[in-house]
Amino acid sequence: MKHFFKSGLLLASLLLCSLTAFAQDPNFYIYLCLGQSNMEGNARYEAQDTIVNSRFKVLSAVDNDEVGRKMGKWYPGRAPLCRKGTGLTPADYFGRTMVENLPENVKVGVVHVAIGGCKIELFQKDTREEYIKTAPDWMKGMLKEYDDNPYERLVEMAKIAQKDGVIKGILLHQGESNTGDKEWPMKVKDVYDNLIADLNLNAEDVPLIAGEVVNADHQGTCASMNEIIATLPQVIKNSVVVSSKGLSCASDHLHFDAAGYRVLGRRYAEKVLGMMGIKLQTTEDIIANTVPASSNMHGCDFPRLDKENRAYFRIYAPDVKRLQADVCGVKYDLAKDENGWWTGRTNPLVVGFHYYFLLVDGFSVIDPMSCTFFGCSRMASGIEVPEGSEGDYYRTQDVPHGQVRICTYYSESQKRFRRCVVYTPADYDNNKKKRYPVLYLQHGMGEDETGWSTQGYMYNILDNQIAEGKCEPMIVVMESGDIEVGFRPRPGKDVNAERNLYGSSFATLMINDLIPYIDKTFRTYTDREHRAMAGLSWGGKQTFDITLTNLDKFAYIGGFSGAIFGVDVKTAFNGVFTDAKAFNKKVHYLFLGCGTEENMGTEALVKSLRGMGINVDYYVSQGTAHEWLTWRRCLNEFIPHLFK
Structure with a gap:
């Protein structure tokens, strides 16, 4: 009877393991996110940051009654991803960009643990306890949410995530509190190696993606740290660094602003997608696969239209913090590169003529590259989405003209x-x-x-x-x-x-x-x-x-x-x-x-x-x-x- 009971337990255990293994979705890509305040999210999120594709998820690492989350559960990846009271992070637009560029059957999830103001030592096993003893009072409440062990909470949540998907990478944004510390790359390697070992991962399959701090081109308070961050690939073979060049920042020149976080997040995604062999569209790619709208100002290449009637916009506005195209009442965010150029595209548009506007930091203006038309009680930009030959009746033909x-x-x-x-x-x-x-x-x-x-x-x-x-x-x-x-x-x-x-x-x-x-x-x-x-x-x-x-x-x-x-x-x-x-x-x-x-x-x-x-x-x-x-x-x- 005892043998039968033991055999039954063994069979049940094997069956449970089988079911657990079967439940893991190889098309659910998991990314661990850690760091200090810029990863935690310092900029206030906006309405646009709360609407996400259902394929982007976050595994809550803490209970968060601000958005109704419980620790250890998956939720839509809307801001805030971290704790209650935090804001926009690079992980927000990392996830959005990933799902936009991956096949429809692929989901992306993030496990997010970050502590504002912390040094990298907080995530090291052998230095954590000593570091916490010297932690300032304002940090102790944040640490308490992670039971004074953010690293262990990250591992605990990552193991839960592994039951549902596959860990594909680790996103790091940290370094401001370690500015000038030349040993920082080795300390990061210690954290990375421990995560790889504790989660049974293969380092060749799980890259580390680290972001620069606010750049010198925006008078970054800790910009000198970028020279040290740049050496990380010399220490960790499977790692890359994400540039912060040109990204706007808050008045403290320590944290990025919301616009900066959005672009930084896209840059994280661009690095990861590049490792997968997926290249984000360049301006040259767009031009090669689209045509200028007939409603453009003479000599202007944008807006442009592709075969699916999606409109593409490209605007030079280096000092603008947020730029959107408002087409038929639908607002589309444009992304800024380090040179001050904003690009973006719409969903497929129906054929015909449509009024549109640019929203510059919330203020509605016309597009300088579009012809203008009086509509909506004001001068407006317009885009003509062409019909086929059925529209020839309103096109200029070789006939006598009035x-x-x-x-x-x-x-x-x-x-x-x-x-x-x-x-x-x-x-x-x-x-x-x-x-x-x-x-x-x-x-x-x-x-x-x-x-x-x-x-x-x-x-x-x-x-x-x-x-x-x-x-x-x-x-x-x-x-x-x-x-x-x-x-x-x-x-x-x-x-x-x-x-x-x-x-x-x-x-x-x-x-x-x-x-x-x-x-x-x-x-x-x-x-x-x-x-x-x-x-x-x-x-x-x-x-x-x-x-x-x-x-x-x-x-x-x-x-x-x-x-x-x-x-x-x-x-x-x-x-x-x-x-x-x-x-x-x-x-x-x-x-x-x-x-x-x-x-x-x-x-x-x-x-x-x-x-x-x-x-x-x-x-x-x-x-x-x-x-x-x-x-x-x-x-x-x-x-x-x-x-x-």
Whole structure:
């Protein structure tokens, strides 16, 4: 019976060992992180530092109620990685960069033990006890969290980590407290050798990656220590040193600031990835595999686009601490190199035109390498993500080209000069007796009269269709519509009433000033049969407000993603839709269009109108949202039906 019991225990033990071995994931790469305050994390972390890829983990070496962690458990690798009250460390962006550049099936975990202000002697077995006896009072609380033995805690946690993954390297940032100590490399070797032995590791498979302290180029207080750190590979065969050149620092010139930690962490990763044969993209690599965006300033190589429509940015800003690209409301961090150049890329972007900004230390500015466009109630950068040949309708073709003119006129109703943009077809100046119909074309909220000709390429759309005989030659007029600045209700006023007032001044101006100016200045047909109006978004609302209350002046109407909300078709616009027969006779063509990825209520409005017997053409742009590509497509669909 005793033999049977012993055999059972042996079998159970073997089975448990087998299960434990099987549970270890060879694609879970573990890195031990140790050192003093710069590894511990001295800079305050920000919101961006708390969002991480789920493939980056941290094994908590202490209980930390700040982020709800328990010692010995794995958690997402968000800051702070060390103890409660610590900040950003090089390990944060080391882990992020690693998972960005490793296959999707690979996870990265860090085991993080660091004590601010400590000497390397704290991690040496034979000097730890004596060192702790002389430790300053402010350090004793930190030491207590590790039971006065940070080295042993690191080993204990590393053994837990080994059950789940494979230790691939050791990251060290320490040396400030040992500045001038020429024996420091040998002391580091003692710590390294002990870790290798205590964790049963092969030194050839587990490199030591050590970072320089704040560099002399930023007046680093301990910069002289970098000369000693540089000798580490002479003492530890499988070790490399990470440069701190060019990295920004805190006012004490002892610690890096948050921007410095982010770049330093990426440099740690670059060294480790290089040992794996993985090279991070250089600027030359990016240029070789991308093309400049067509929306760039002439002669500027960036931004660039790759085959997956990811945008790449490169900006020279050596004194900036943080730089981001804000594209369609998504903020992407750029990384700075030692020469002051910031680079970064976006996720794949959908085709079409997109506004974007640079965030310089949190302040939004335009990119000096992008052409500028008035949008978002201000001058903005823009990037054109190209379609395939399906976008040729708005591209410049080898056809006769019209002109886009900037015209200044006086508004008697507003007692001031105003500006409008006027397109004339290619043959306008060739036949001085010919008259043309007119399309009044409005932009959306936060844009101006230049939007349709710059973001919308309306002149190319008109040129190409006229040349192919798809649409009638026409004059197109674009005005600001008094909606350049986004809607801002006045304090204490009813929001709905304020919304109805927004841009309403344009109706009087258009009827009393703009149309008379155009008819006087250009060779137009002045009757309603030869006048159309269309608009996008809020310009669509203006179009409905103006045309449906002035049907004696307009026979063609178009709304592109029109902001026409809550319309009761039975009562709206003085009941104009209630007599469908009369309406259909007066309005020769009514068009409503939108994108599949937006919800402007266009489909519901179309159904309501058709339910009233109103003839309305409905177009849906596949795969687009509330954006210029939707509106280019709508214009392309709309104009062939005008003035026929």
